Amino acid sequence: MASIQIRKYRDDDAEAVKETFxxxxxxxxxxxxxxxxxxxxxxxxxxxxxxALLTSSKSFLLPILTVTLIMAAARQFVVHVFNKYIDTSLKKDLDNITETYLKQKDSCFWVAECDGRVVGTVACLPNENIPGCLELKRASVRRSHRRMGIAKALCRTVADFTRDRGYAAVCLYTSVVQTDAQKLYEHMGYEKIREFLVPELFAKIMNFTLIEYRLDLQRDRKKD
Structure with a gap:
């Protein structure tokens, strides 16, 4: 069984963290x-x-090729959207994790290390719109190291950090397509609060919704 260590981020983890994300x-x-x-x-x-093309061309080939091209263009659109989000996230906080998380009050960034290699990440910081709540962010585990309890350990690390600092709850946002993440959070005791459409145009085109989850630490403590 590989040895997994959850520790605070160091500057020499930067490239591995960005690659994992x-x-x-x-x-x-x-x-x-x-x-x-x-x-x-x-x-x-x-x-x-x-x-329309089948009726006008009297051929199956043209409509099939056209629909195939439209689907290929749609997939490239999705790739573009995700690449844009990745670039935005890198510039927003992942290019300078120390300043964004480690030097800010009630914020932190952790990595999961296995045999000297970063295989998972998670972070948290105060949520500006929800008083008394820290937001779990940047949770990711490399595909090669899933089903090993790493994601659960990272979630527990954030919950313990949040509780130790006197916050009442942990909140997070995940997308409608991240079904594995939804199952994990619900298994960890998070409750689904709401679903909402991302305001950007691409989200409206794709009907791409985000889901807000919340873990009530006071209720979780009573269970313990």
């Missing part, structure tokens, strides 16, 4: 693309295009 986010491209294809407007466009 980037790989983790890129994994959601296929599920997001399938989510887009399941939306009624997408299906209507594909069906109308196919039927």
């Amino acid at each position: 980037t790989l983790g986010m890129s994994e959601h491209v296929p599920s997001s693309f399938m989510h887009l294809l399941k939306q009624p407007p997408t299906q209507m466009v594909l069906m109308c295009t196919f039927c």
